[in-house]
Amino acid sequence: xxxxxxxxxxxxxxxxxxxxxxxxxxxxxxxxxxxxxxxxxxxxxxxxxxxxxxxxxxxxxxxxxxxxxxxxxxxxxxxxxxxxxxxxxxxxxxxxxxxxxxxxxxxxxxxxxxxxxxxxxxxxxxxxxxxxxxxxxxxxxxxxxxxxxxxxxxxxxxxxxxxxxxxxxxxxxxxxxxxxxxxxxxxxxxxxxxxxxxxxxxxxxxxxxxxxxxxxxxxxxxxxxxxxxxxxxxxxxxxxxxxxxxxxxxxxxxxxxxxxxxxxxxxxxxxxxxxxxxxxxxxxxxxxxxxxxxxxxxxxxxxxxxxxxxxxxxxxxxxxxxxxxxxxxxxxxxxx
Amino acid sequence: xxxxxxxxxxxxxxxxxxxxxxxxxxxxxxxxxxxxxxxxxxxxxxxxxxxxxxxxxxxxxxxxxxxxxxxxxxxxxxxxxxxxxxxxxxxxxxxxxxxxxxxxxxxxxxxxxxxxxxxxxxxxxxxxxxxxxxxxxxxxxxxxxxxxxxxxxxxxxxxxxxxxxxxxxxxxxxxxxxxxxxxxxxxxxxxxxxxxxxxxxxxxxxxxxxxxxxxxxxxxxxxxxxxxxxxxxxxxxxxxxxxxxxxxxxxxxxxxxxxxxxxxxxxxxxxxxxxxxxxxxxxxxxxxxxxxxxxxxxxxxxxxxxxxxxxxxxxxxxxxxxxxxxxx
Numbered sequence: 001x002x003x004x005x006x007x008x009x010x011x012x013x014x015x016x017x018x019x020x021x022x023x024x025x026x027x028x029x030x031x032x033x034x035x036x037x038x039x040x041x042x043x044x045x046x047x048x049x050x051x052x053x054x055x056x057x058x059x060x061x062x063x064x065x066x067x068x069x070x071x072x073x074x075x076x077x078x079x080x081x082x083x084x085x086x087x088x089x090x091x092x093x094x095x096x097x098x099x100x101x102x103x104x105x106x107x108x109x110x111x112x113x114x115x116x117x118x119x120x121x122x123x124x125x126x127x128x129x130x131x132x133x134x135x136x137x138x139x140x141x142x143x144x145x146x147x148x149x150x151x152x153x154x155x156x157x158x159x160x161x162x163x164x165x166x167x168x169x170x171x172x173x174x175x176x177x178x179x180x181x182x183x184x185x186x187x188x189x190x191x192x193x194x195x196x197x198x199x200x201x202x203x204x205x206x207x208x209x210x211x212x213x214x215x216x217x218x219x220x221x222x223x224x225x226x227x228x229x230x231x232x233x234x235x236x237x238x239x240x241x242x243x244x245x246x247x248x249x250x251x252x253x254x255x256x257x258x259x260x261x262x263x264x265x266x267x268x269x270x271x272x273x274x275x276x277x278x279x280x281x282x283x284x285x286x287x288x289x290x291x292x293x294x295x296x297x298x299x300x301x302x303x304x305x306x307x308x309x310x311x312x313x314x315x316x317x318x319x320x321x322x323x324x325x326x327x328x329x330x331x332x333x334x335x336x
Numbered sequence: 337x338x339x340x341x342x343x344x345x346x347x348x349x350x351x352x353x354x355x356x357x358x359x360x361x362x363x364x365x366x367x368x369x370x371x372x373x374x375x376x377x378x379x380x381x382x383x384x385x386x387x388x389x390x391x392x393x394x395x396x397x398x399x400x401x402x403x404x405x406x407x408x409x410x411x412x413x414x415x416x417x418x419x420x421x422x423x424x425x426x427x428x429x430x431x432x433x434x435x436x437x438x439x440x441x442x443x444x445x446x447x448x449x450x451x452x453x454x455x456x457x458x459x460x461x462x463x464x465x466x467x468x469x470x471x472x473x474x475x476x477x478x479x480x481x482x483x484x485x486x487x488x489x490x491x492x493x494x495x496x497x498x499x500x501x502x503x504x505x506x507x508x509x510x511x512x513x514x515x516x517x518x519x520x521x522x523x524x525x526x527x528x529x530x531x532x533x534x535x536x537x538x539x540x541x542x543x544x545x546x547x548x549x550x551x552x553x554x555x556x557x558x559x560x561x562x563x564x565x566x567x568x569x570x571x572x573x574x575x576x577x578x579x580x581x582x583x584x585x586x587x588x589x590x591x592x593x594x595x596x597x598x599x600x601x602x603x604x605x606x607x608x609x610x611x612x613x614x615x616x617x618x619x620x621x622x623x624x625x626x627x628x629x630x631x632x633x634x635x636x637x638x639x640x641x642x643x644x645x646x647x648x649x650x651x652x653x654x655x656x657x658x659x660x661x662x663x664x
Contacts, residue, residue: 163516183606186493188548192613218518273506282522
């Protein structure tokens with residue numbers, strides 16, 4: 001593989017994703033697509049093979065910024081699978097460049113539209129007079145709540161402050177600006193408040209093949225409290241948050257982040273013997289989830305595999321092919 | 337009337353939970369009442385001050401059964417002594433009684449902690465939240481017994497008392513891990529036992545404790561991890577047996593928001609800061625008291641032992657009535 005030159009704008013995007021200046025599954029995905037788009041536009045060579053090699057290396061660089069973010073992987077695979085498909089029939093760099101640019105734009109538009117569609121679809125499940133609980137800051141969940149409110153439904157929303165990073169502040173701000181009656185509560189008050197709640201609506205970071213949802217730490221505790229109180233639990237998730245890798249058994253890795261998000265640095269320095277742990281996500285089992293609202297429609301979590309086959313059949317097939325090759329080469333080694 | 341402003345400051349400290357641990361809160365409240373007795377120049381002043389301060393003190397932390405129980409004991413002693421002798425006699429008698437009450441509170445806490453320490457085994461990971469002096473003492477006893485174990489502590493918002501507890505735990509040499517309240521279900525897989533303190537225990541065995549306790553108990557129940565509530569019987573609420581509900585106090589809305597955001601959110605959003613929640617008896621494996629471990633459903637048996645059958649529980653108002661004859 002030839003050494004390539006990465007355009008500075010793309011380097012910046014990769015850096016911003018890595019150090020979380022760009023965060024949230026949707027924004028990461030769109031930033032990665034934009035990275036591919038810019039890289040294609042900046043490419044100056046003339047040979048098709050070189051361009052393909054160049055794009056593959058850019059895709060690798062972008063993927064490595066947050067190796068556990070499924071949306072990032074899916075955004076890149078959305079664009080690159082179209083490149084892969086086109087390369088057999090396309091003869092020159094110009095045409096293939098257009099494929100990258102168009103499919104990256106398509107993905108970005110699609111991802112923005114998906115949030116609106118989820119709002120449209122999900123809002124139908126919100127009734128007049130509902131009291132809703134949400135956690136953290138999810139644009140898809142907010143989209144549902146806002147849409148329901150715009151439809152004239154009278155709703156009240158409780159928002160957890162969401163330690164350690166207080167994303168609840170962003171959510172209360174967005175909802176209050178829309179004119180919605182909103183109440184901030186500490187994360188510990190979830191079970192106490194649950195008896196007043198009609199529906200819980202949260203976003204997702206990743207949806208696994210079995211319908212388990214990986215989302216901001218605390219989500220699974222809220223789902224458990226909702227189940228206990230027989231309160232509906234909805235997850236709002238674009239299909240590009242579904243993880244094809246989980247189909248072949250890969251586990252979603254839960255990131256543990258810097259303890260300085262939990263306590264001030266002075267506390268850590270003064271009390272070095274206290275271990276401070278900061279898991280960023282947890283896993284909500286499918287049996288605690290009533291439905292997942294996607295831009296393709298409302299599905300039970302157990303039907304996640306359907307979405308994965310329809311949207312990422314190709315990626316899954318690739319995994320299977322790789323796995324098959326690995327077995328075959330093992331067998332060959334044994335025979336030899 | 338000579339209501340000293342520093343009397344009211346103590347009440348405020350109790351009300352806004354500035355004093356960690358419910359045991360310390362009760363002792364602080366009792367010391368305030370003792371000062372009122374000692375400061376009094378005549379019966380009228382004593383009676384007037386107590387009749388104002390006692391209800392304020394109770395309302396400052398209405399959730400605390402031990403506070404109510406102790407206030408009632410204290411006032412009853414004042415009334416009793418005032419029937420027997422002059423003001424000097426009352427002061428002398430109540431000071432002696434106060435010493436006994438304080439000693440009793442501490443002794444029951446120690447006994448409870450000692451019994452609880454027997455439920456800690458080598459290699460255990462114990463999860464606790466907030467800041468309970470009795471739980472802390474149980475850990476100290478277990479350490480003295482030579483047990484090796486680790487403690488997980490939740491931050492315990494609002495108030496973040498967990499940060500203070502973690503400091504105390506490492507100071508006595510315990511391996512301590514701290515994490516946000518939301519991480520409880522994620523971390524519970526590593527946990528062997530949950531130890532909770534208590535603010536009050538209701539007649540049905542429900543535990544009233546720092547908000548978030550019921551969420552921890554729920555997660556523990558799901559993961560089949562045992563939950564122990566550490567509660568000397570002074571924390572049992574006899575009123576609940578007669579149908580009274582325990583009042584769940586709330587904190588100030590501003591306490592949840594950092595100063596920089598208060599102005600922005602003022603009037604635009606609601607903020608709710610509950611300080612306590614209720615853990616149903618079915619999520620509690622045992623309540624550990626100074627008399628030993630009991631099933632939560634057996635709380636009523638202990639209440640019967642203390643208050644007889646049929647129950648007789650004098651209300652705070654009834655007890656305060658005894659002071660009224662001193663008013664002009």
